[in-house]
Amino acid sequence: MTELSLSVLDLVPVRTGQTSADAVAATIALAERADALGLHRFWLAEHHNMPSVASTNPPVLLGVLAGRTRRIRLGSGGVMLPNHAPFVIAEQFAALEAAAPGRIDLGIGRAPGSDPVITALLRSEGHTSDVDAFPNHIRDIEALISREGAGLRLATGEEYTVRATPAAAGTPDLWLLGSSDYSAELAARLGLPYVFAHHFSGQGTEHALDLYRSRFEPSEQLAAPRTFLTANVVAADTAREADRLALPQLQHMARLRTGTPLTALDTVEHAESAAITAAQQELIAAMRDRWFVGEASDVAERLAAFAERYGVDEIMVSPAAGAFAADPIDRVPARERTIELLAARLQQGALAAA
Numbered sequence: 001m002t003e004l005s006l007s008v009l010d011l012v013p014v015r016t017g018q019t020s021a022d023a024v025a026a027t028i029a030l031a032e033r034a035d036a037l038g039l040h041r042f043w044l045a046e047h048h049n050m051p052s053v054a055s056t057n058p059p060v061l062l063g064v065l066a067g068r069t070r071r072i073r074l075g076s077g078g079v080m081l082p083n084h085a086p087f088v089i090a091e092q093f094a095a096l097e098a099a100a101p102g103r104i105d106l107g108i109g110r111a112p113g114s115d116p117v118i119t120a121l122l123r124s125e126g127h128t129s130d131v132d133a134f135p136n137h138i139r140d141i142e143a144l145i146s147r148e149g150a151g152l153r154l155a156t157g158e159e160y161t162v163r164a165t166p167a168a169a170g171t172p173d174l175w176l177l178g179s180s181d182y183s184a185e186l187a188a189r190l191g192l193p194y195v196f197a198h199h200f201s202g203q204g205t206e207h208a209l210d211l212y213r214s215r216f217e218p219s220e221q222l223a224a225p226r227t228f229l230t231a232n233v234v235a236a237d238t239a240r241e242a243d244r245l246a247l248p249q250l251q252h253m254a255r256l257r258t259g260t261p262l263t264a265l266d267t268v269e270h271a272e273s274a275a276i277t278a279a280q281q282e283l284i285a286a287m288r289d290r291w292f293v294g295e296a297s298d299v300a301e302r303l304a305a306f307a308e309r310y311g312v313d314e315i316m317v318s319p320a321a322g323a324f325a326a327d328p329i330d331r332v333p334a335r336e337r338t339i340e341l342l343a344a345r346l347q348q349g350a351l352a353a354a
Helices: 020-037 058-066 086-099 116-123 131-145 181-190 205-215 239-257 268-273 278-290 296-310 333-348
Strands: 005-010 041-044 073-076 104-109 150-153 159-162 173-178 194-196 227-236 292-295 314-319
Touching: 005 020, 005 227, 005 333, 020 041, 020 058, 020 333, 041 058, 041 104, 058 073, 058 086, 073 173, 086 104, 086 131, 104 131, 131 150, 131 173, 131 181, 173 181, 181 194, 181 205, 194 205, 205 227, 205 296, 227 239, 227 296, 227 333, 239 268, 239 278, 239 292, 292 296, 296 314, 296 333, 314 333
Parallel strands: 005 041, 005 314, 041 073, 073 104, 104 173, 173 194, 194 227, 227 292, 227 314
Antiparallel strands: 150 159
16 A cells, blocks of 8 residues: 555543643644644544543534634544434534535534433433434434425425535535444444544454445445544654553553543653552553554554555544643643654655545
C-alpha cells in the first residue's frame, strides 16, 4: 500500500492543572495543526462526566472548530444516538454542514458513552432514542438531513414534510461506528460507511470487517463498502520518549478498567512515579502491545502494515501522548508532535497524504 490517508480522533483530554477551557484550547490548536498539515478528518467523541474528558458535546465543539479550520473534514466519532432525539441531531449536523459545506461527517454510535447514572440523566426528559429502535432512527436521520426531508402521515391523514434545515445545498456524510458484530451487520444492511473502533477494543477487527464487507448491500449513498480503522498512537523523536509520553494514558485506561476512581490525566513525571497494581500493570502491558508507540519512522511503517493487513486506505489516530509538567497549560505539544511526525512521513512517501 503506497497511499494512506491520516485522520485524527480526539476526546479533548484534560490533564492535572488544566481547566475545561485549557483543554478545549489545546484541542483547537491540535485541529488547526491537523488542518495545516493536510490531514483528512478531525473527529470528536462523545463522553460524559469523566474528569479526564471534555468532549461532552461534539456538535457544539465542531461548530467552534469549523470557524478555526479551513479544509479538514470535521465530524463526530461519534454522537451516541441513544442519548439524543434523532431530529435534534439531524438539525445540529445540517446546521454544521451549512456553516462548513462539504466538510461535515456525522458518525453515529449506539453506546451511551457514560455510566448508568449519567445515561438516566440524559434520557430523563424523554428526548432519547430507544436502543431497540436504533436502526429506524438511523433511517430517520438519513431522511431528515436529505434535501427532500422526511414525510410524516398525521392522524388526519395529511402528509407533513419535516426537514432538518429549510434549504440544504448538501448533506453531512453519515457513518456508523461500533466495536461489535451488531454495528458491522447493521452498517452493511443499511448500505452505510462503517468504522470499527479498533483503538477501543483491539480485538475482533478482522471478523467485524469481514462481516461488513461480505454482507454489504448497496444504497443510494454508497455503492460499495467503505471503511477505515482507528488506532491509539504516540510518535516521538525517540522510542524512549514515546514510551514516557504514552504512560499517563495507559495508566488512566488501566485504572478505568479496574474500577479505580478516576482523576484528570497525570503528567508524564507523575505517571513515572505513580503506584500501579499488578493487575493494572498487566493491562498496561496488553494495551501497549496493541498501541502504536515508538520512533516516528517505525510507527509510520507499522501503521502502513496495519492498514494493508485490513485493506483500508485511511487510519484515524487517537494521539495518546501525555504532557510534561512544564508544557503550556493550553497545549499538548507531544500530541501535535505525533501528527507532525506522521505527516512528515506522509510527505516522504512512507505514507501518502489524502
